[in-house]
Amino acid sequence: MNTNEQIKNEAIKRMRQLDLYEEAINKFIQSGTVCKSEPTNLSILGIGSSVIGTIYELTKEQKKFISDFEKEYDSMVYHVIETNTEFGLVNDLLYVSNNTDQWEMEQEDLSYKTPCVYCVNTTYPDYSEFGSIGIQSSGGGLIRVG
Incomplete structure (x- = not known):
């Protein structure tokens, strides 16, 4: 079994691999604070036509x-991506499992920007599930793209 410190170090490694905003990484390092990314459409702000991932505090x-997830699945969440989808408001939990045998595969999935996440559907909770999603690093945050 891994110590929380080993799992936290793996989470920090993944946060850096995803090029998350340094302040979000520092908050996680210093106090274990998890942040979330939400898409921000810059065209609405009159700054162009792209979408970036903006970092926010959790509710x-x-x-x-x-x-609840960490207790039930013996894992550590290190970031959340909140997205309005056609299936409702979804919070994708990026996490490190306690099973080191899976870490190499999980890191490879991250390198292809297709991590396995737990999708918490707050609109339709029965639709919450594990799955792979497509992500993109942008503006220091993350955007769900598939």
Whole structure:
């Protein structure tokens, strides 16, 4: 079994691999604080036509479902991607499992920008599930692209 420190170090490694905003990484290192990314459409702001991932603090509800997930699946969440989808409001939990045998495969999935996540559907909770999603690093945050 791994110590929390080993799992946290693996999470930090993955955060850096994903090129997350350094302040979000530092908060995680210093206090274990998990942040979330939400897409921001720059054209709405009159700054172009691209979408970036903006970093935010978590809500109490998000902290609760992260805590429940970590206890149930013996994993550590290190980042959340919140996205409005055709299936409702989804919070994709990026996590490190306690099973080191899976770490190499999980890192490879990250290198292809297709991590396995737990998708918490807050609109339709029965649709919450594990799955792979496509992501893109942008603006220091992450965007779900598939």
